Amino acid sequence: MKFFNRLFLGFVCVLSLSENTNAQIAPPQPVLLDPITQPKFVNALPIPAVISGSDGRVITLPATQFTQQLGLVVPGTKTPLPTTVWGYNGTYPGPTIQARKGTPLSVSFPNNLYNRARVPLPHLLPIDPNMHWALTGNANWQTAGVPLVPHLHGGHVESASDGLPEAWYTPRFALKGKDFIKGDKKPYLYANDQEAATLWYHDHTLGITRLNAYMGLAGFYLITDANERSWQNVKVLPQPKHDIPLIIQDKMFTATGQLYFPTGSPEFFGDFILVNGKTWPFLNVEPREYRFRVLNGSDSRFYNLTLSDGVSVSPLPFVQIGTDDGLLPNPVPKSTMLIAPGERKDIIVDFSKMVGKTITFLNDAVGPYPFGDVLTDPLTTGQIMQFKVNQTINRREPLTKVGTAPLAAPIIPLVSALPPRQVLLHETEDALGNVMPMLGTVSGGAMMWGDAVTENPTLNATEVWEIYNNTADAHPIHLHLVKMQLINRQDFSAVADVTTGALSGISFMGDPVLPELDEKGWKDTWVTYPGQVTRVIAKFDLAGKYVWHCHILSHEDHEMMRPLIVGNPRVVAPMKTMRMSEGPTSQSVTETKLDLKASPNPFINKFTLKFNLLNDAKVRVNVYNAQGQVVKKVFDGQLKLGAQQFLIGEDSWSNGMYYIEIGIDAETIIKKMSLQR
Numbered sequence: 001m002k003f004f005n006r007l008f009l010g011f012v013c014v015l016s017l018s019e020n021t022n023a024q025i026a027p028p029q030p031v032l033l034d035p036i037t038q039p040k041f042v043n044a045l046p047i048p049a050v051i052s053g054s055d056g057r058v059i060t061l062p063a064t065q066f067t068q069q070l071g072l073v074v075p076g077t078k079t080p081l082p083t084t085v086w087g088y089n090g091t092y093p094g095p096t097i098q099a100r101k102g103t104p105l106s107v108s109f110p111n112n113l114y115n116r117a118r119v120p121l122p123h124l125l126p127i128d129p130n131m132h133w134a135l136t137g138n139a140n141w142q143t144a145g146v147p148l149v150p151h152l153h154g155g156h157v158e159s160a161s162d163g164l165p166e167a168w169y170t171p172r173f174a175l176k177g178k179d180f181i182k183g184d185k186k187p188y189l190y191a192n193d194q195e196a197a198t199l200w201y202h203d204h205t206l207g208i209t210r211l212n213a214y215m216g217l218a219g220f221y222l223i224t225d226a227n228e229r230s231w232q233n234v235k236v237l238p239q240p241k242h243d244i245p246l247i248i249q250d251k252m253f254t255a256t257g258q259l260y261f262p263t264g265s266p267e268f269f270g271d272f273i274l275v276n277g278k279t280w281p282f283l284n285v286e287p288r289e290y291r292f293r294v295l296n297g298s299d300s301r302f303y304n305l306t307l308s309d310g311v312s313v314s315p316l317p318f319v320q321i322g323t324d325d326g327l328l329p330n331p332v333p334k335s336t337m338l339i340a341p342g343e344r345k346d347i348i349v350d351f352s353k354m355v356g357k358t359i360t361f362l363n364d365a366v367g368p369y370p371f372g373d374v375l376t377d378p379l380t381t382g383q384i385m386q387f388k389v390n391q392t393i394n395r396r397e398p399l400t401k402v403g404t405a406p407l408a409a410p411i412i413p414l415v416s417a418l419p420p421r422q423v424l425l426h427e428t429e430d431a432l433g434n435v436m437p438m439l440g441t442v443s444g445g446a447m448m449w450g451d452a453v454t455e456n457p458t459l460n461a462t463e464v465w466e467i468y469n470n471t472a473d474a475h476p477i478h479l480h481l482v483k484m485q486l487i488n489r490q491d492f493s494a495v496a497d498v499t500t501g502a503l504s505g506i507s508f509m510g511d512p513v514l515p516e517l518d519e520k521g522w523k524d525t526w527v528t529y530p531g532q533v534t535r536v537i538a539k540f541d542l543a544g545k546y547v548w549h550c551h552i553l554s555h556e557d558h559e560m561m562r563p564l565i566v567g568n569p570r571v572v573a574p575m576k577t578m579r580m581s582e583g584p585t586s587q588s589v590t591e592t593k594l595d596l597k598a599s600p601n602p603f604i605n606k607f608t609l610k611f612n613l614l615n616d617a618k619v620r621v622n623v624y625n626a627q628g629q630v631v632k633k634v635f636d637g638q639l640k641l642g643a644q645q646f647l648i649g650e651d652s653w654s655n656g657m658y659y660i661e662i663g664i665d666a667e668t669i670i671k672k673m674s675l676q677r
Contacts, residue, residue: 067084149183168205
């Protein structure tokens with residue numbers, strides 16, 4: 001596995017001086033708190049406060065700075081060590097918003113990160129000015145205040161309320177990002193037009209999401225619906241008292257109990273595990289079924305979770321009932337559960353036969369996942385929390401049994417008539433030699449956040465995305481706005497351009513791997529494994545600007561995020577030569593420049609495709625049927641500038657629509673043709 005110059009836990013990077021005038025020397029290494037010195041399973045699990053949104057009222061959740069006891073103590077004396085954190089509504093994590101399907105909510109998130117004199121507070125974690133972030137180019141960024149913008153992760157939300165990375169605002173809206181629309185006198189609007197699901201809200205500011213979320217700006221957002229409530233009423237799903245959200249995060253602390261985040265590392269792996277803002281907590285439970293909504297809120301760490309009673313050789317069983325965006329059609333028995341940053345998994349644990357036992361949530365995932373060399377420590381990061389089955393059953397609360405009955409209507413597979421959109425995960429280095437994971441397209445290679453838009457589905461289009469992971473690690477890829485179905489995963493090999501990362505000569509190995517039972521649900525974040533193409537499908541049904549990115553937050557902040565605009569023609573990328581100078585071009589303008597023509601249309605047997613290359617270019621021409629399958633690879637190679645012509649058609653083709661994909665360097669144009677015999 002290639003790690004380049006990765007810096008893992010235990011190594012602190014000091015940024016070297018360079019010709020870049022923004023380069024800074026990192027502050028001296030502070031003395032860090034040793035997790036071995038901290039007591040475990042002595043602090044009760046905090047349950048976040050619940051704010052009901054069932055009446056549709058406006059909810060206000062200011063972001064503020066305060067101190068909170070996270071479970072840390074002074075080694076030896078056991079004196080509590082308070083920690084300065086940020087949070088919504090004065091708590092970390094923020095309150096759980098309980099929304100109801102069909103009842104829209106308006107939520108305001110004031111940025112109150114200022115002191116009593118209303119002077120903006122500085123960031124408590126080191127900002128790397130060499131990275132592109134919200135206040136890049138602002139000479140007074142050290143005193144301008146911390147920019148914030150909330151994002152409802154998993155929400156089917158209008159663009160203006162999505163929490164775009166450049167819709168940020170500093171305290172009292174003194175400075176605003178270029179995409180700012182709501183947040184001042186207009187609260188965010190959440191339509192809640194989706195089924196029951198475990199969502200979460202967190203900060204999403206360009207270039208410092210990892211820092212703001214790490215400081216504590218995150219909370220649960222639970223949507224309920226009639227179907228979910230009906231299962232509660234008939235004693236299949238637990239009542240709210242036994243329905244508990246768990247946000248798992250890893251952190252590091254200084255010897256004084258303050259949050260610590262190293263600079264320069266491509267990923268972050270902390271040595272303390274917190275659940276709901278408390279280090280290694282415990283929960284007293286009754287011998288009955290409990291529902292746990294597990295959220296991985298960590299920066300980079302994957303968790304491979306099992307339940308152990310300390311005696312049994314095999315992990316204890318549980319049942320998964322839901323994924324990111326809703327209940328699974330059928331409960332799925334499990335004994336282990338992999339969960340990546342940003343993912344949510346909804347599970348039922350039955351403690352009815354565990355009276356008097358102590359059950360520990362364990363983790364054995366390495367970092368970076370799945371081939372990294374950051375191992376879990378059985379005494380620290382290998383443990384999450386404990387459940388102590390020591391409570392008497394409260395007979396006023398009905399016992400439940402999830403069983404095997406379907407919990408939701410069967411999910412109808414989406415179908416696309418468009419050619420698949422081929423996108424790329426690539427790893428390179430920035431100007432300072434730091435590892436920089438990136439997104440891009442298979443044909444155009446890796447692209448920066450500010451490069452021209454390459455993902456712009458037509459409004460109401462259903463698209464297949466083929467996500468080619470040509471890096472050494474797994475990445476949880478998150479698309480805003482949509483919920484996705486997994487089609488399959490498949491190993492591949494390809495030749496990567498040494499400069500751009502663009503792939504050619506793609507060859508698939510083995511049969512596609514179909515979704516597991518627990519993957520047959522709606523999700524907004526899919527794990528993409530190294531050396532595999534992950535094929536997902538989604539419908540893009542709201543127009544406007546959104547984003548897609550890796551949910552390893554240190555990757556997202558360092559260029560592994562790209563814009564996603566719904567409602568434009570399906571032209572994917574301008575030519576490389578025009579990308580920096582001319583910006584986006586529409587398909588119609590590009591066709592005019594190339595004098596592109598395909599005729600006759602409709603055609604009977606064959607049609608002629610003509611265009612004029614403005615310069616020497618790599619060209620590919622493929623034909624897809626209405627099911628998105630390649631029916632003819634017409635050409636793939638280098639062509640000289642000038643007039644080009646292809647005669648296309650096959651006697652075996654049946655009547656219907658066909659899509660001609662014309663790729664010229666980094667640009668793709670789609671022509672729709674109709675065969676009518």
